[in-house]
Amino acid sequence: MLRVENLVKVYKDVRALDGLNLEVKPGQVYGFLGPNGAGKSTTILSTLGLIFPQEGRIELFGEEVFRDGRFDEGRLVKAKARVGYMPEHATLWDFLTPEQTLDVIADAFGIPRAEKEKRIGELLDLVGLKEVRNRKVGKFSKGMRQRLLLAQALINDPELLILDEPMTGLDPKGIAEFKEIIREQRKAGKTVFFSSHILAHVEEVCDTVGVIVKGKLRLEDSIENIKREFLRKAGYTIIIETNKPVDWSSAEWSVSPLDSNKYRVVASRDVREEIHDFVAGQGAKILTMQIREPSLEEIFLRMVD
């Protein structure tokens, strides 16, 4: 669906993309993570021909649209007809209403009038702007503008939806609705490429995650695999509480006391059964035992550091 190979983009003396490789497969909801300035927006803008990388290769829908500093304009325009893009920091045209905005955008795709009208009505309903369809966009709040930006990205019923920091500026209700829309897209078999620095958003809606740091992809896998791998490398953390003190001096794991009769055990694998036996061997009982899963945020911060 989207393939980027050895992409290099240098702005004056800053190497924004440093040989980036990534692949988004059909039907994936791909979360593109990275700290501010990591190269997320540069990657997205490059795939749409809005930025000129110096080196590398970009493929959209199996067609090579960019190679070594040159876009194939004809192929790019054809590919863009199948893409929906929601940019970060865009305001749209203040003097138009949402209905007029979508009408103008639909014209860029050459959507026939009857189909266009139906689609605009559906989209305004979907993003919750039906009630304000005749209000000028200039009077919209940040959240309402974000909703309209999403609607314009969906006008052509795209096969590939590219969202650049889509939930910035939305209230919790808006975020929940946005996530639902992304889930709906996934159910409909669409591919979503979604950049964010807010990990909770990615964790809930994406099935695959790529982490970009300083213009390079540091990691690309499913969230489950990433967590498993992280646990394998960083160790499992198990918190236990016993009915009486336990002497851990002969234990094979690293144990640190947290409170009275409460301990943190760190091991290279899941050792809950062995801990149970160890505690029982000392005539004590386990009252509670929890294995703490790392959040994506924790993994991300470790990687960035």
Next chain:
Amino acid sequence: MWGFELELKKSLRTKKFWLILVLILLIYAMAFREVRDNLEGATNPQEVLVTSVVGYIAVSAFLFIGLYALMAGATAVNSDLEDGTVRVSLSKPLGRVSYLLGKFLGQALSIVVAMAFATLLSFAITKYYGLSLTASLVGDLVLSNLLILLAMLQLLALGLLISTLIRSSNTALGLALVMFFVTGLVMPQVVDGFAEDKAKEEFGIEDWKDFDKLSQGEKMAYRERLDELYREYHLRYLFYAPQVLMLDVFTDIDRTTFNDDGTYTVEYIGVKRAIADNPAQTALMAGLVPVYLGLTLFRFRRMDLR
């Protein structure tokens, strides 16, 4: 062409467009009162009227529509970059050339609207003062407007080039204003000064006392030579200022002769003849439009739109 209608709507909604129309209205209201007064001393008032109407439209284009064209062009691409609309537009199945031409044509049409307003206003005020509109006036106005449009399109295309070179719309706007006043008002004064020095040198005039010593025939010859030198110097040093070249063409649409009895006669030569007499000026006005547009397209096609 996608974006053309959008750009036209956008242009017609800007405050600067409406400000220009109001300024034209005010200036015309005052200027045409003076035209009426001038007609009283003329032996051929209809021809004075024709030249005055054409002249006022040219001057309003020079001062206001030209300024509007340059300012609108200078903020066209960079303001779209600032508000992100260029990224929304070009993420759709559009090429960069088509996007830029849509912008250019939309803005060009807004200039046509401003010029049509200035022309219709001049008709209305002419009627209001009880003067008659003739076929020659209307015909010449159409031709004048086409010539003015060339000059305005050049300023618009130059503005577009600026908007692709300077990423901040405020900086570009400031530069456009400075350029407009320097090339349209300051530079012509300087260049005309050079032309006058040259004419004085050729006629051996060191100060105005020497000028008074010239015979009537020599004075006429001096004025004719000076007029030639103005045009020559404008072509050489102000070829990039279409508003100056346009006024040079319009200077030739009439010839005024002062009579002994205090009246004067305006011999109307016509716009068509004025254009034919100034082919280099007309060619430069038309020729630089595709040059500026070509440079703008060249730059825009390689521009990072982040």
